[in-house]
Amino acid sequence: MKKILSLCALYCLFIPTHIVDAQTYSNLGDVQLDERALYTMTKQMSQFISRFNYEEDQYGKKISSNSPEYRDRMKRKTVLPLLFDMENQRTNGSLRDFFIADLTESDSNYFEFLGGQWYSEVSATFKWKGKDVDISMILTIEEENLGSKWVLTNVYFPEFNKLFPKGDIAEQQKHFLHPMSHELDFMNIYKIFKTPECIEYYADKSYSADYLSLFFYEIKQGNLVFEKVNSEKFHVFQIDNWYFEVSWFNREGYNTGWLISNLIFLKNNEKEELLKFYQPNINK
Structure with a gap:
């Protein structure tokens, strides 16, 4: 009887140890998964550009410009699909595949930070006539001296549009x-x-309403008061015959961060009219 009790006691001691070990391995697995998700997340727009061009791989490893893998077309073809919102049918089908095939031809296009024709759309809340209103501000990169800066090119505010x-x-x-x-x-x-x-x-007949000047005027008069930024997204016209939008996705899994949320096949001559909204003075 004593022998049986001793065996039972030994068994009871063994069970908790085994469970703790299993939990430890499970937690380590979760950490590895979380770490991988962190590396694969496209955390910044500059990182999106690097991965789009295959100047960085999908795990965040920078590729030297002296390396034969730098901007490698075949490796780029494997990374580009990861930069799309996979939960959106429009960015997860044949149009996406056509876009990637077009990008990875021998005369492929790359996304250049100072290449022009890409814009940030910042949605912000302002106080106007005693109430909260949403205004979209359009900005682009402008080179200056030895550097560059973001500058305002237009705004969208329905109340301004109603005036014209x-x-x-x-x-x-x-x-x-x-x-x-x-x-x-x-x-x-x-x-x-x-x-x-x-x-x-x-x-x-060449006149068009200048909403940016109206915006500045209302700010200077104290009629518009900035409160907060709500969201940001990017509009990219730089790639030949294509337009795409990049938005932020904060969710679980590997398909997170800055991802392509909209994609349109758009001939270069068709872009001109659309670009006038983002940058009315683009040809001046």
């Missing part, structure tokens, strides 16, 4: 000053101010 509605052509043609008005000392110029909501129709 797009009227139909017939309505616009009703608002004009007769070509002989100068002979009457512009006595009819009162027409411009009779309908202030249409005053822009009297401007020359």
Whole structure:
């Protein structure tokens, strides 16, 4: 009987030790998984650019520009799919594959930090007329002396757009000053101010509303007061015949961080009109 009790006691001592060892191995496994997820996460936009060009591998290892693997097309082809939001059908299908195939041709495009035609869209909350409003600020990189800086190129605020509605052509043609008005000392110029909501129709045909100047004016007058940044994303037009959007994804797993959230096949000549929204003075 004593022998049986001794064996039972020994068995009981063994069980907890075995369980602790199993838990220890499990925890170590979790740490390894977490560490791998941390390395594979695209944590910064500059890291996204490096991985996009295969100047860094998917685990965060920098590749020397002297290495034969630097910007290697075949290795780049294996990393590029990891830079897409895999939970989005639009960025996880045949269009993505076509994009990657196009990028990894012998004359492939690379994403250059100072290459122009890529923009940050910063959504922020401001106080305006006693209420909170959301305004999207568009910024781009501008070279200056030996460095570079982010500069504002446009803003999107629905209240500004309401000031300059797009009227139909017939309505616009009703608002004009007769070509002989100068002979009457512009006595009819009162027409411009009779309908202030249409005053822009009297401007020359090259006129377009300057929302950035309106934004600066409202800030200077104290009518717009900055409160906080809500989100940020990037719009990239730099790659020939393509547009893509990069957004931040904070979630579990390996498909996290800065990822391509939208992809459109867009011919270079079709980009021109769209670019005017992001940078109205791009050709000046």
